Amino acid sequence: MSTHAAAAEALERRSSQVLALTLAGAAVSCCVIWLGWSSPLISHPHAASIIRGLFVATYVGAGAYAWSRRPSSQIGPLIAGAGFVYAFVALAAVDAPLPYTVGRVALAVEVLYFAFLFVSFPRDRPSTRVERPFVAAAAGATIVVWTVTLALVETLPSGGPLIDCKPNCPSNALQVVETPDRVTSALGGLATAFTLLIAVGVITLLSRKAASATLIRRRVVVPLLYVSIVFVATFATYSLVSQLSDHQPSAGLRVAGVVGAFAVPLALLYGQLRGRLFAAASLWRTMGRAGDRPVTPGQMEHFLAETLGDPSLQLLIWSAERGAYDDVGGQPVEPPEPSASRSVTRIVQAEAPSLALVHDAELDDDVEAVRGLGAAAATLLENVTLVQELQASRARIVDSAEQERHRLERDLHDGAQQRLTNIQLKLARAREHVPDGELRAELAELAAEAATAAAELRALAHGIYPALLHDAGLAPALRSVASSATIPIQIVDRGAERAQAGTELAIYFCVLEALQNVVKHAGPEAVAVVTLSRADNTIEFDVQDDGAGFDPAAQGDGIGLVSMRDRIGAAGGTLEIRSSPGTGTTVRGSVPAGDPGPESDRAL
Amino acid sequence: MSGDGHIRVVVGEDSFLIREAITSLLESTEGIELVAACEDVDALRETIEAERPDVVLTDIRMPPTHHDEGIKLATELRKTRPEIGVVVLTQHAEPGYAALLFDSGSEGRAYLLKESLKDRAELVRALRAVAGGGSVVDPLVVEQLLAARTRREDSRLASLTRRELEILGLIAEGRSNAAIAERLFVTKRAVERHINSIFLKLGLREAENVSRRVKAALLYLSGENADGH
Numbered sequence: 001m002s003t004h005a006a007a008a009e010a011l012e013r014r015s016s017q018v019l020a021l022t023l024a025g026a027a028v029s030c031c032v033i034w035l036g037w038s039s040p041l042i043s044h045p046h047a048a049s050i051i052r053g054l055f056v057a058t059y060v061g062a063g064a065y066a067w068s069r070r071p072s073s074q075i076g077p078l079i080a081g082a083g084f085v086y087a088f089v090a091l092a093a094v095d096a097p098l099p100y101t102v103g104r105v106a107l108a109v110e111v112l113y114f115a116f117l118f119v120s121f122p123r124d125r126p127s128t129r130v131e132r133p134f135v136a137a138a139a140g141a142t143i144v145v146w147t148v149t150l151a152l153v154e155t156l157p158s159g160g161p162l163i164d165c166k167p168n169c170p171s172n173a174l175q176v177v178e179t180p181d182r183v184t185s186a187l188g189g190l191a192t193a194f195t196l197l198i199a200v201g202v203i204t205l206l207s208r209k210a211a212s213a214t215l216i217r218r219r220v221v222v223p224l225l226y227v228s229i230v231f232v233a234t235f236a237t238y239s240l241v242s243q244l245s246d247h248q249p250s251a252g253l254r255v256a257g258v259v260g261a262f263a264v265p266l267a268l269l270y271g272q273l274r275g276r277l278f279a280a281a282s283l284w285r286t287m288g289r290a291g292d293r294p295v296t297p298g299q300m301e302h303f304l305a306e307t308l309g310d311p312s313l314q315l316l317i318w319s320a321e322r323g324a325y326d327d328v329g330g331q332p333v334e335p336p337e338p339s340a341s342r343s344v345t346r347i348v349q350a351e352a353p354s355l356a357l358v359h360d361a362e363l364d365d366d367v368e369a370v371r372g373l374g375a376a377a378a379t380l381l382e383n384v385t386l387v388q389e390l391q392a393s394r395a396r397i398v399d400s401a402e403q404e405r406h407r408l409e410r411d412l413h414d415g416a417q418q419r420l421t422n423i424q425l426k427l428a429r430a431r432e433h434v435p436d437g438e439l440r441a442e443l444a445e446l447a448a449e450a451a452t453a454a455a456e457l458r459a460l461a462h463g464i465y466p467a468l469l470h471d472a473g474l475a476p477a478l479r480s481v482a483s484s485a486t487i488p489i490q491i492v493d494r495g496a497e498r499a500q501a502g503t504e505l506a507i508y509f510c511v512l513e514a515l516q517n518v519v520k521h522a523g524p525e526a527v528a529v530v531t532l533s534r535a536d537n538t539i540e541f542d543v544q545d546d547g548a549g550f551d552p553a554a555q556g557d558g559i560g561l562v563s564m565r566d567r568i569g570a571a572g573g574t575l576e577i578r579s580s581p582g583t584g585t586t587v588r589g590s591v592p593a594g595d596p597g598p599e600s601d602r603a604l
Numbered sequence: 605m606s607g608d609g610h611i612r613v614v615v616g617e618d619s620f621l622i623r624e625a626i627t628s629l630l631e632s633t634e635g636i637e638l639v640a641a642c643e644d645v646d647a648l649r650e651t652i653e654a655e656r657p658d659v660v661l662t663d664i665r666m667p668p669t670h671h672d673e674g675i676k677l678a679t680e681l682r683k684t685r686p687e688i689g690v691v692v693l694t695q696h697a698e699p700g701y702a703a704l705l706f707d708s709g710s711e712g713r714a715y716l717l718k719e720s721l722k723d724r725a726e727l728v729r730a731l732r733a734v735a736g737g738g739s740v741v742d743p744l745v746v747e748q749l750l751a752a753r754t755r756r757e758d759s760r761l762a763s764l765t766r767r768e769l770e771i772l773g774l775i776a777e778g779r780s781n782a783a784i785a786e787r788l789f790v791t792k793r794a795v796e797r798h799i800n801s802i803f804l805k806l807g808l809r810e811a812e813n814v815s816r817r818v819k820a821a822l823l824y825l826s827g828e829n830a831d832g833h
Binding site: 414422424428447455477 | 621696701749
């Protein structure tokens with residue numbers, strides 16, 4: 001089976017899994033609403049139940065969306081899991097000791113779960129040497145504290161804004177030993193303190209991650225950091241207040257807690273979206289910085305390294321000819337075997353290898369961003385290659401056309417023209433030897449005919465390739481044109497100097513076309529000025545007239561403008577035509593000068 | 605020029621047909637001595653050094669590069685052998701090439717189309733003119749320039765009378781005042797009057813010798829400033 005078909009099947013399987021997850025989430029949130037709908041333990045049970053149901057739905061929905069966007073990562077199911085764990089927390093709304101106890105314990109699990117999720121994000125499991133022990137320690141401490149608490153206390157510690165039954169909470173169903181109130185209160189404080197400790201640890205780790213992360217990772221993590229600070233702060237304050245007093249915390253605090261809880265999944269999604277946006281924006285900026293110049297593979301490598309925050313990143317480019325990778329300098333190179341520290345991400349386009357990115361293994365966390373950037377880079381580089389190939393092939397066509405014209409003109413000059421001249425000379429000699437009479441008159445007629453043919457052949461050869469252009473360059477060749485023109489034409493040469501034959505030929509014929517337009521359309525009084533100059537390695541030219549002008553929009557490309565553009569474009573140049581009725585016309589262009597060729601081959 | 609008034613000529617022409625035609629033409633012409641005929645520019649250069657002819661009659665395009673060897677050679681001789689006249693022969697009725705030839709000075713230089721060789725008198729006139737330090741431009745080239753110029757309505761040439769245009773053309777061909785007077789059946793004084801009027805109308809400064817007049821006329825005709833570059 002082709003990789004394409006396998007990928008399609010995997011995608012289909014994944015989307016049915018995402019659908020199943022979404023349906024399960026909907027069912028569970030209905031259960032949660034039903035559980036609390038008429039609970040005597042909570043105030044405003046209808047509203048609160050709907051909020052709880054929405055809470056489950058939000059996490060499961062966000063998880064399903066993340067899963068569909070990042071199928072290779074378990075972060076989606078992990079986010080959805082927080083919603084399902086909360087379904088158990090909702091049991092605390094049942095006015096009976098056992099479900100209440102299970103719900104309350106589930107809340108402690110939920111706190112641990114959040115710690116795990118937050119610390120891991122944007123990966124799907126804790127990865128650093130600090131993160132793993134932290135999560136393990138939090139889990140261990142939670143188990144110890146809650147085992148002791150469950151065994152000893154009659155009233156479980158307050159459950160924060162999401163379980164809010166005080167002072168009517170059912171008793172602990174799992175109590176083994178009767179203890180005095182002091183123990184209950186002490187253990188409640190301990191449990192709350194542990195929760196706070198975990199919260200502070202999570203925020204610390206998130207801040208650390210945001211500070212040390214790559215540009216792209218920072219953008220993914222920062223929204224979660226801010227939201228979790230708010231969430232944890234309100235949750236902690238709420239727990240403290242409800243632990244230390246017998247009254248329910250204020251409504252404002254409760255609302256803040258609920259909002260914070262809802263904001264978490266949104267921050268997770270937004271962070272990932274932001275990462276992708278940042279990658280796209282970086283790519284856009286790079287293209288902008290490159291301007292009109294094509295992006296080189298070297299620039300692309302630098303850009304990817306900068307954006308992904310991995311200075312050691314290496315870009316390999318697939319060479320279809322060799323069936324292997326080249327580095328950005330065009331040297332053959334083998335991608336290394338993936339190791340604990342180095343990873344290779346291969347970009348495949350249209351079922352063919354395109355690029356490979358060799359990067360720090362830590363970037364595997366952001367594999368979607370790496371792939372996205374890599375695919376965009378591949379497309380961009382491919383465009384550049386296509387444009388360059390097109391330019392090269394157009395240049396080859398121009399060159400071969402130039403050579404062909406040159407050859408034709410030379411064949412005419414060395415062949416037909418010489419023979420015709422010889423005929424003219426022989427005819428003249430013959431006439432000298434023939435006495436006046438009919439034959440002499442016929443010879444004279446023949447000579448006149450031959451002279452006409454010679455003139456026509458000369459014009460033809462000149463039209464095919466102006467020899468003076470090759471021998472003396474643009475300005476003399478155009479002056480020659482001007483001297484035979486029917487309108488006054490001034491040629492101003494501001495140091496254009498010699499250029500590659502194809503360039504000179506393109507400009508010559510373009511100017512000729514423009515001058516023909518002046519003669520045909522500008523009116524009998526028109527005067528034309530042709531200016532030639534050089535800027536760096538570019539020949540710039542313009543043809544200005546003071547004639548009738550035309551409306552470019554109305555005229556379209558009807559008057560030889562297409563062929564002018566084609567000629568100049570094929571030589572790698574650009575052409576601009578400005579005209580409006582009454583103000584005359586300016587044709588302006590610039591063409592890379594190229595290499596004029598050996599001096600010995602040139603005149604004077 | 606040799607003592608007996610013969611003009612010694614060396615020919616440079618790579619085309620066998622044309623070389624043969626020129627050779628037989630020159631050999632059958634009174635007052636012209638054909639010294640040698642060369643096939644390429646290097647042989648021509650050596651022959652010139654060895655023979656010191658009065659005039660070199662050369663093609664523009666010749667081996668090795670087939671571009672503008674004849675004009676380069678003329679430029680070279682201007683420095684090394686200023687006394688040698690050069691007539692360049694060409695298939696190009698191209699004023700631009702004539703301008704290139706006269707760029708290094710018009711004295712002793714002529715620009716002739718190959719087909720003008722059919723007129724033996726025209727060739728002899730050109731050879732004699734350059735041997736004497738004069739200049740000649742092929743009548744076909746001048747005609748072409750004048751035809752274009754007179755078609756231009758706002759041209760300063762439009763202010764010239766028919767007769768003045770005719771005289772300007774003859775000046776451009778390198779004819780002397782006396783020759784022009786003879787040809788037009790007018791007095792030499794009348795020709796001088798016309799020429800003064802022409803230069804006045806064209807805004808050209810008074811020019812003394814023939815070659816400067818040719819250059820002025822040619823440069824003006826080929827679209828540059830009369831003052832040169």
